[in-house]
Amino acid sequence: xxQRYVAVALALTMTLGYSIVSLGAYxxxxxxxxxxxxxxxxxxxxxxxxNWEDGIRIARGESTEVFSxxxxxxxxxxxxxxxxxxxxxxxxxxxxxxxxxxxxxxGVNLSWSFERPLCGEAPWTSMAIVLVCLTLYAGLVMNVxxxxxxxxxxxxxxxxxxxxxxxxxxxRDAKATNIVLLLLVVYLLQGLRVYxxxxxxxxxVIYRLFxxxxxxxxxLAVMGCLLVFAFVFYEYQIGLRLPVVNMSLRxxxxxxxxxxxxxxxxxxxGITLAQDNVWLFALNYCHSFVGNMVGPLPWHxxxxxxxxxxxLEAMPMTIVLSRLWRLRHLLSAFxxxxxxxxxxxxxxVALTNDNLGTGVRLRPPAWILLLVVFAVLEVKASGRRMxxxxxxxxxxxxxxxxxxx
Numbered sequence: 231x232x233q234r235y236v237a238v239a240l241a242l243t244m245t246l247g248y249s250i251v252s253l254g255a256y257x258x259x260x261x262x263x264x265x266x267x268x269x270x271x272x273x274x275x276x277x278x279x280x281n282w283e284d285g286i287r288i289a290r291g292e293s294t295e296v297f298s299x300x301x302x303x304x305x306x307x308x309x310x311x312x313x314x315x316x317x318x319x320x321x322x323x324x325x326x327x328x329x330x331x332x333x334x335x336x337g338v339n340l341s342w343s344f345e346r347p348l349c350g351e352a353p354w355t356s357m358a359i360v361l362v363c364l365t366l367y368a369g370l371v372m373n374v375x376x377x378x379x380x381x382x383x384x385x386x387x388x389x390x391x392x393x394x395x396x397x398x399x400x401x402r403d404a405k406a407t408n409i410v411l412l413l414l415v416v417y418l419l420q421g422l423r424v425y426x427x428x429x430x431x432x433x434x435v436i437y438r439l440f441x442x443x444x445x446x447x448x449x450l451a452v453m454g455c456l457l458v459f460a461f462v463f464y465e466y467q468i469g470l471r472l473p474v475v476n477m478s479l480r481x482x483x484x485x486x487x488x489x490x491x492x493x494x495x496x497x498x499x500g501i502t503l504a505q506d507n508v509w510l511f512a513l514n515y516c517h518s519f520v521g522n523m524v525g526p527l528p529w530h531x532x533x534x535x536x537x538x539x540x541x542l543e544a545m546p547m548t549i550v551l552s553r554l555w556r557l558r559h560l561l562s563a564f565x566x567x568x569x570x571x572x573x574x575x576x577x578x579v580a581l582t583n584d585n586l587g588t589g590v591r592l593r594p595p596a597w598i599l600l601l602v603v604f605a606v607l608e609v610k611a612s613g614r615r616m617x618x619x620x621x622x623x624x625x626x627x628x629x630x631x632x633x634x635x
Contacts, residue, residue: 233354240361241331247365248327252320252375266316268377278377286314299421300380319378326382327374333390334360337602340396344562352609359605368542369590380422381591387419388595391430392571396564425578433574437567464508482582497586499530518580522589524548536586550604557607565603572596
């Protein structure tokens with residue numbers, strides 16, 4: 231029971247900390263002429279102000295062109311409370327943070343539900359580790375608390391969709407209900423960011439297909455065929471416009487290069503993917519994947535903000551990845567699925583993004599899933615030393631953590 235209280239206390243501490251940062255940003259924004267809407271500490275775009283202005287127009291019944299459902303949400307909120315309040319919108323975003331924590335909790339619980347025996351304190355210990363990591367996750371704090379942006383809702387829906395997908399794949403009970411819920415969540419997610427919804431579904435399909443091949447030889451053969459297909463596609467079908475996203479691969483790469491030219495600066499990685507040589511594209515894509523996953527890399531540091539991002543995010547993330555690699559023998563099928571979700575998301579981001587700041591903003595969905603896996607594996611690895619003797623039905627018994635799943 232003690233670990234449960236620790237986890238609850240950490241959740242309250244995290245929520246309070248994020249609230250204080252958001253409130254501080256609100257008052258600083260008022261003082262600097264941004265109406266409590268945004269606090270562009272390191273420059274940045276005008277997403278928050280655009281959301282605010284569109285939300286006001288919608289609340290007043292005026293016509294406006296929006297590119298996500300977040301301004302619609304703000305407009306509905308303003309109409310409901312009868313005033314255009316940046317503080318109310320910030321409080322709503324903090325409610326989104328609470329929903330995100332519930333989704334994380336569901337992921338931790340589902341992860342431990344596959345362990346035999348299920349140790350009563352283990353899920354709470356894992357949740358406590360995740361909460362500590364999320365509290366110290368500087369990029370997440372900024373994305374949730376600094377301005378009125380849609381990110382926290384994307385994080386919640388993405389993690390929730392990934393967990394629902396896991397329930398569909400690994401749990402037979404209530405499969406129809408989980409499918410309906412997943413479709414609803416994906417629908418809401420695509421309203422906020424289309425390719426996030428595409429990523430969730432693509433990862434589900436990829437994991438399901440790869441899980442059908444039991445032998446390593448057949449799996450490697452399939453992966454080889456997919457690589458050949460990818461190279462052929464790049465050479466001959468790069469201009470093919472894909473449904474749903476309504477873009478071709480060339481469009482995505484040109485958009486990336488345009489962003490480099492128009493918004494280039496010290497926060498760019500400087501990686502060009504639009505290459506005539508497919509092998510050079512593959513090399514640069516791997517560089518982009520790593521940069522978006524754990525960037526900035528040392529050679530990307532050109533300013534104080536990138537140096538801060540390196541020490542506050544890149545280094546801790548590298549440590550987490552190294553621990554995941556060392557504990558890979560403890561991975562369950564569900565953990566592999568979560569890692570697949572994270573990898574597919576970063577893979578899509580790596581195609582279109584060259585900006586380090588945008589990478590910090592886009593990668594939290596992947597990292598939240600990886601932190602769930604990290605926390606569970608750490609508890610499993612520590613075994614009796616961390617969990618000790620737990621009270622289970624029937625009296626005192628030692629809780630054994632499987633060393634391999």
